[in-house]
Amino acid sequence: MTSVIKIFLVVVFFVFSGTILIAQNSFEEQFNLAKKLYDQENYFDAVTEFKRLLYFSDKGVYNFESNFLIGLSYKNGNKFSDALQYFTLSDLSSTTSDEAFESRLEIIKINILRRTTERAFVLLDSLQNTAKFSNRIDEINYWRGWAYIFSDDWDKASATFSKIQNENQLVVFCDSIKSDFYNPQLAKYLSILPGAGQFYTGEYVSGFISIGWNVLWGYLTINAFIEDRVLDGVLIGSLLWWRFYSGNIQNAEKFALEKNLEITNSALRYLQNHFNGKKP
Amino acid sequence: MRKIFVITFLIQLLAFPQSTSFDFHSPQNIKLFADHLFCESDYLRAIEEYALIDGQFVNDTIDFKIMLSYSNLGLFKLSNEVFKRINNGSIIYPDSYLLSMKNELVIKSTPLEYSILSSFNLSQQKSFNRLVSVSTLYGEKPVVTKNDFLSVFSAEDHDIISHLYDYKFDPPYKSPTLAGIFSAIIPGSGKMYVGEWGDGITGLLVTGLFAFLAYDNFKADHTARAWLFTGVGAFFYAGNIYGSIASAQIFNAKIDFEFSNGLKVFLENKNYFLPEYDFCN
Amino acid sequence: MQSKLFFFLFILLITTSVFCQIENLKWQKENISYEKPDQFRKRNYSFQSDNAGEFIKKSLVNAYWFFISDVDGDNCAFQPTCSSFFIDATEETNIFQGSLMFSDRLIRDSNPFKINDYPRDKSGYYYDPAYNYTLSQGRIKYLPPTFVADDE
Numbered sequence: 034m035t036s037v038i039k040i041f042l043v044v045v046f047f048v049f050s051g052t053i054l055i056a057q058n059s060f061e062e063q064f065n066l067a068k069k070l071y072d073q074e075n076y077f078d079a080v081t082e083f084k085r086l087l088y089f090s091d092k093g094v095y096n097f098e099s100n101f102l103i104g105l106s107y108k109n110g111n112k113f114s115d116a117l118q119y120f121t122l123s124d125l126s127s128t129t130s131d132e133a134f135e136s137r138l139e140i141i142k143i144n145i146l147r148r149t150t151e152r153a154f155v156l157l158d159s160l161q162n163t164a165k166f167s168n169r170i171d172e173i174n175y176w177r178g179w180a181y182i183f184s185d186d187w188d189k190a191s192a193t194f195s196k197i198q199n200e201n202q203l204v205v206f207c208d209s210i211k212s213d214f215y216n217p218q219l220a221k222y223l224s225i226l227p228g229a230g231q232f233y234t235g236e237y238v239s240g241f242i243s244i245g246w247n248v249l250w251g252y253l254t255i256n257a258f259i260e261d262r263v264l265d266g267v268l269i270g271s272l273l274w275w276r277f278y279s280g281n282i283q284n285a286e287k288f289a290l291e292k293n294l295e296i297t298n299s300a301l302r303y304l305q306n307h308f309n310g311k312k313p
Numbered sequence: 314m315r316k317i318f319v320i321t322f323l324i325q326l327l328a329f330p331q332s333t334s335f336d337f338h339s340p341q342n343i344k345l346f347a348d349h350l351f352c353e354s355d356y357l358r359a360i361e362e363y364a365l366i367d368g369q370f371v372n373d374t375i376d377f378k379i380m381l382s383y384s385n386l387g388l389f390k391l392s393n394e395v396f397k398r399i400n401n402g403s404i405i406y407p408d409s410y411l412l413s414m415k416n417e418l419v420i421k422s423t424p425l426e427y428s429i430l431s432s433f434n435l436s437q438q439k440s441f442n443r444l445v446s447v448s449t450l451y452g453e454k455p456v457v458t459k460n461d462f463l464s465v466f467s468a469e470d471h472d473i474i475s476h477l478y479d480y481k482f483d484p485p486y487k488s489p490t491l492a493g494i495f496s497a498i499i500p501g502s503g504k505m506y507v508g509e510w511g512d513g514i515t516g517l518l519v520t521g522l523f524a525f526l527a528y529d530n531f532k533a534d535h536t537a538r539a540w541l542f543t544g545v546g547a548f549f550y551a552g553n554i555y556g557s558i559a560s561a562q563i564f565n566a567k568i569d570f571e572f573s574n575g576l577k578v579f580l581e582n583k584n585y586f587l588p589e590y591d592f593c594n
Numbered sequence: 595m596q597s598k599l600f601f602f603l604f605i606l607l608i609t610t611s612v613f614c615q616i617e618n619l620k621w622q623k624e625n626i627s628y629e630k631p632d633q634f635r636k637r638n639y640s641f642q643s644d645n646a647g648e649f650i651k652k653s654l655v656n657a658y659w660f661f662i663s664d665v666d667g668d669n670c671a672f673q674p675t676c677s678s679f680f681i682d683a684t685e686e687t688n689i690f691q692g693s694l695m696f697s698d699r700l701i702r703d704s705n706p707f708k709i710n711d712y713p714r715d716k717s718g719y720y721y722d723p724a725y726n727y728t729l730s731q732g733r734i735k736y737l738p739p740t741f742v743a744d745d746e
Contacts, residue, residue: 059335077620081358085337088349111624146626183628242665280667287668291634301628361616391615511707519701552697559698559727566736574738 076106096126142313150184187211215289230285250274340370352593356382373403389416415585424452443586480572489561496557503557516553673719682724713741
């Protein structure tokens with residue numbers, strides 16, 4: 034072989050090698066572009082580029098990650114039904130049990146966020162009953178605790194977090210919230226004595242006004258009966274005294290529920306903005 | 314040495330076709346991806362992708378798909394902007410013309426003033442005639458007789474469209490003045506005339522109760538209490554007359570709402586008489 | 595040559611304007627709040643305008659709310675409540691017409707069979723705003739009883 038031919042062959046050899054290296058990188062480049070858009074929080078465009086990759090992908094190397102990141106993009110845009118669709122797809126295209134677990138966990142987290150917590154519990158139970166995830170019981174319980182928080186059951190949340198090692202912070206937090214709550218039933222029963230329910234919930238002004246009205250109408254009604262003005266007595270008793278008496282009971286319950294909502298929301302605000310652990 | 318070179322060269326030759334450089338942004342690939350997005354009903358993304366296609370590869374079918382995408386997203390003005398670019402000699406022009414009519418109808422809700430195209434086929438002519446006819450329901454007066462109007466539509470639609478025609482051009486309004494007069498004579502009767510039986514009877518009972526209490530107290534010489542009840546009774550009597558007039562107006566607004574909502578729902582179910590396009594199979 | 599240039603610029607203009615419009619339509623990142631929505635009725639005790647009549651009227655209504663209405667329970671099936679309706683009605687029109695609207699509203703409130711006549715708001719109360727009763731037909735916004743109103 035002449036030296037020219039040899040040089041020619043060497044050049045072709047290197048060009049081919051180079052082209053193969055570049056060609057196999059086209060899909061990786063597209064993936065990296067999409068991932069960069071995702072990292073920059075440019076979620077709409079990230080979804081477009083991931084969808085482009087998925088459409089042209091033949092070997093499916095990036096299928097799980099693309100579907101997963103599309104799901105996360107939709108989740109960050111508050112588009113939960115689209116997110117659920119893509120997490121289901123990522124579950125179907127997962128190749129390892131870790132990937133399948135992560136996908137199902139994301140589905141559970143979305144159900145927690147949009148407060149369809151019954152569904153979240155069903156999914157958590159089915160995860161727990163799946164043999165290949167049996168070593169991840171702590172993580173499952175962690176998210177079960179969060180599902181209880183979002184369904185306003187701080188009791189069960191605290192109990193669930195206690196089953197996990199090293200999760201003391203959340204146990205203590207849930208217990209403190211639980212102890213702050215008012216009992217609406219108790220408020221109602223206390224109000225059989227007018228004003229007592231309102232005092233229990235801390236609404237003293239409303240309590241005193243309630244006592245005042247009940248005393249006034251009660252006195253007028255009984256006075257009317259004593260003076261044998263039965264019709265008057267019945268009218269005042271039913272139209273006025275009863276209205277203020279039942280109103281006092283209803284009010285006490287309402288105050289308890291309002292205050293509980295405030296406590297819940299401030300707890301949730303704290304968890305969203307100041308808690309450093311994993312969140313839905 | 315030579316053998317090693319030859320062997321590696323042949324291996325790479327085999328490997329080469331499987332890893333050809335893939336251009337995601339070639340015009341053909343952009344179009345393929347855009348068509349896929351369109352078929353997945355991801356219309357906004359499809360529009361964005363179609364806009365990336367290089368000028369020389371753009372054709373009227375693509376512009377029509379962009380029109381359809383905008384229309385499906387509810388962006389009717391933008392859809393009609395795209396219509397301006399479509400060549401009036403192209404094969405897709407009649408369909409895009411019909412779509413532009415639909416967009417115009419949704420935007421303006423007034424009778425359409427379009428001329429029929431000579432290039433319409435039979436089915437497109439029907440769509441055109443039906444769209445123009447149904448748009449006359451947005452006008453002030455009927456343009457043709459009711460029978461002529463109904464003849465344009467298929468038999469299965471006659472019931473609904475006839476009902477809509479009647480509601481528009483001969484609405485069963487109630488007169489607010491009459492309602493007021495009725496309630497002035499017999500409290501509550503104005504509301505009953507409008508169809509609000511519960512409110513009418515309540516009005517009658519309340520006014521009647523206070524009138525009775527006033528009369529009773531005047532008879533028993535409790536003058537102060539009697540005047541109080543008279544005042545309250547007069548308050549409710551006047552309020553009931555006012556309320557009867559207002560409820561007649563609300564009833565008329567309900568007729569108007571039932572017409573416009575009913576027409577909208579009917580047109581959406583019929584896809585505005587446009588054919589269903591299938592670009593995906 | 596010039597017409598080709600204009601044509602090119604026209605296409606460029608349309609394409610760029612399309613891009614700008616599409617950019618505005620794309621959804622963005624949204625912060626998801628963990629908080630539960632508040633379904634309790636809130637009173638607005640503030641005074642809206644400066645004149646003496648309005649001040650007297652609003653003071654009377656505020657006193658009613660504070661001493662009576664907040665204490666006798668949740669008795670009004672409507673949203674806005676009858677007293678708030680009175681405030682809205684007198685603001686939309688004048689004290690006399692507003693009083694007539696209020697009188698009519700009390701009669702309608704006394705009707706125990708109103709279940710199918712009004713749209714609902716998201717807490718389940720009957721949605722019955724004052725602007726439907728001002729006697730100017732153009733202001734009426736009719737909503738069917740199956741509708742669930744989402745404002746305020």
